[in-house]
Amino acid sequence: MLNVQPQDVATLPDHARGQAVAVEQAEAALVEHYARLVRLAYLVLPPSLGPGRRVLTAHAVTQRALPRGRAADVPDAPAASPSTLRAWEVPPQAARSGAGAGRNGDPGYAYLRLQVLRTALRAGRPFSWRTWPRRAHLPPLLPQVWGLRLFPRSGSAAELALDQRLSALSAPARAAYVLRGLERLTDADVVAVLASAGAADPGAALREADGLEARYELLESSEFDPCSLQARPTDLVRRRHHMKAAAAATAAVLVCVALLAMPGSGWGPDGAAAPPYAQNPAAEAALDPAKLTKVAPTAWKRSARTDFSAWPARGNLAGDRTLLRRALAVWARPGPSVQVSATPGTPAGAPPGPAQLLYAGEVDEARVVLLHDGLRIVRYAEPKNGTSGAALDFARVDGATAQEANAVVVARADGNVRYLTAPWVSATSLRDLLKPDAEPLELGRSPDGVTDPLAGPTRAGACRSWNVLQVQHDASTRLMTDLGELVPAHLTSGRPETPREATGPLSLAGWARTACSLAAVRSHGVRSVNLWQYARQQLPEGNGAATWMCTRAETWRGTGSRVLAHFLEPGQAAGAVAAKAEDSPACGTREPHVLAGVLWKSQSGAWYLLAAGSRQVVSVQATGAVSGSAQGHVLSVRTQQGAQVGLRGQLANGRGISALR
Known part of the structure; x- marks a missing residue:
């Protein structure tokens, strides 16, 4: 039995009044129910944080729930208004209900649950620039993971749909839904707990939660378990580029210091080179936001071309000249802190002249600008608060047609990707190539054409899913897959001379057995990938018939194509790669x-x-x-x-x- 001293007691709110909680008792409850409390925090935290940061924040919120020092007081719950009581018929005995007793009557658990809810709800409240942000708004100091991205295991389509619907609710409504489904509290208890946690209108939160289907059993799945995690590496190629850029920047600083230390005029004459932006009208024009080309919203309907040049300028920051100026300046001469990446064969130099603006707006936690100069798509991204950690990405897209100019990656975080779709795309959906018989899931879009987050293909370990973007244009349906670059690759099937869209039953069945091999062509500047069943063969000893297929990945630069030959045994879900070649004309239009x-x-x-x-x-x-x-x-x-x-x-x-x- 614990020896509870008066100074070791933390008080509970009114609906749990009379049950003293010792610090040791709260610690014991935290150890026993840690996984449940972390799951509760993860479900209530804002989905805009992304799965990776949500996981770490949920653990940080739970670990900070213990009383500080030897004693802590919990503020009394605010009294519910008469209208709230009438709307939800909260009986007088609600104050004596089991809401404060927690799991199995444990007041320590009730105290921790209240603290976790209170902090998670604060994280969902917007803060004003006039005030300092609360600790819940900031990334957690601990725990931290470097070099890895952690996120819960993927669930089924039902769990994904529930997660998307929960993200549309307010934070108090999410808390009400979770307290009902995960904690099995009555409506009266939910109102009492939310009021104690600082929710402004618990009744309204409960009414909002009523609009969501009661699939409470799904809350127990691995999709929402931040204690059972998958680990994936961060972008290794980008990390290597960062190290090279840091080394180059260090060398440049040393050279500058040495030159400044020399007697005389320091830098010396510039020769034929002009100072940055000075006496160079072409360079100045390229960096003037007012000279950016902005295509009209309906120009694509009359254009003879259906490529990136017909895309209109979109986004809520398309008129922010300060942001556009920063994007153009970083494009012209990125500083040492800018993360620069480019697909193979793509020049990363300054714009040759005024570029075309495709998009400028806020996506998740970043401000993003997409530009097109006729040869390349350029993506500039910076945090919403400040410019430290800006990124600049280049992708070659010259010669793009309507088949390839359907989407551009506008944001990628924690294994999820958002696309900006072409103005002629009428509908978007998600399809798992490994489930050819499953119906595609509808993928929502903003009025600007930015899609909801789409879980990217499996990148490491067992290949259990390969999600692709399906777009609808008039009577055509196309599949696009994320291969780690700005422009997704177009998937086709059929003979090399006459490829067709890979959306028919036979094409989907073939891609279901070969999709995981697409990982071999990631980050190679791939423009399109065609799948061709070129032979069937009767196996010896009456072992059935095998299928031979080849995939050919064409690049935007025209060279560096990759060809894989697949051998598919009968009854096997996935084929084996029998042979592969690079820069080979085999399985292509020149050598079919x-x-x-x-x-x-x-x-x-x-x-x-x-x-x-x-x-x-x-x-x-x-x-x-x-x-x-x-x-x-x-x-x-x-x-x-x-x-x-x-x-x-x-x-x-x-x-x-x-x-x-």
Whole structure:
């Protein structure tokens, strides 16, 4: 039994009056119910924080819930107004209900729950620039994780839908819903707890929560469990760029110090170079926000081109000249603190002249500007408060058509991505490529065309989902996938000479078995990826029929294409990559042929060399450790495990073809 001293007691609000809470008792309740309290904080905190910061903030809020020092007083709950009591029929005995007793009558848990709710509700209240922000508004000092992004495990479509609906509620309404569903409190108890936590109108919060379907069992799922987390690395390529930029900046500072220390005029003559922005009308024009091209909202309807040049200027900050000037200046000469990234083959230099404004507005916790100079899409982002930590991203988009100019990444955080869609996109939805039979989920958009957050494809570990953006334009439906760059890649299927949109049942079934291989072409400046089923082959010993497919990723720069050949056994959910090549014309419009082989083990344990080519291949020959040939475009030869084999094929026109390697 605890020996409670008078100075060790923390008082509870009115609805739990009479139950003294010792600091040790609160600590014991925190240890016992830590996971539940963290889940409660995570659900009530503002979704705008993003999953990563929400997780760390939920843990910080819970860990700060203990009384400070040896004793703490909880302010009395404000009396509910008569109208609130009448609206919710709170009986007089509500003050003596179990709301204050917490789980199993534990006053320590009730005290901690109240503190967690109070802090989480404060985090959801906007603060004025006239006052200092509260601690709940700021990122937590502890805990902190460097080099990793943590977020709860992904749930089903039902949990995702509930999370989106909860994000639309106010913080008190979310708290009311969670207290009902997670804590199993009555309406009277919910009103009492919310009033004690500082909610302005608990009755209104309860009424708002009533508008949400009572799927309380989903609150217990892993989607809302900030104690069972997935860990992913931060952007490793960008981190490497940061280190290189820091090293370059340090070297530049040392050179500057050395030059300034030399006698004479210091910097010396500039020669033919002009000082920044001085005596250079073209450079000055490129940095003048007033000279930015702003396309009219309906110009795309009359334009002969359906590419980025027809996009109108959108966003609530499109008229903020100060922001636009900062974006243009950072584009021209980014400072050492600016995080700069560019897709392969994309120049990262200053604008050659006045650019086109696509978007300027607030997205999540950042101010974002999207610009287009005819060759590149440029994204400038800075925090809402200050300019420290600004980022500048470049992506090459020259020659874009209506198939590729449907969306641009406007924000990416904690594994989620938001897109700015083209003005001609009439509808957007989310589709998981690994679930070809599932209906796509509707993805909301703001009036400016910015989509709701979309969970990005799996980046590490087991590939359990691959979410893509599906866009509707007139009668066309297209799939776009995020490959870690500003412009998503367009997914197609079919023969290389006549690719089609990958939205039909057969195309979706093929992508379901090969989608996870898209991770191999991340951050390579990919413009489009085509999937082609080029052969079917009967397996030896009556083991069924295998399918051969190839994917070809084309880049915006025209070089660096990547080709993968997939071998899909019957009954297997995912195919195996049999061969791959870079900068190869195979499986493309210039060379619509392909040949690949694989060592395969039958159900009886025997090993075979299997090879297949496209229909234009009329014979296949094996060399090396295995000798054999076959007329036609498939080959099956008995061999040994680990055999080193070469393959050659012949086309109908007599020309030879080599296997992918």
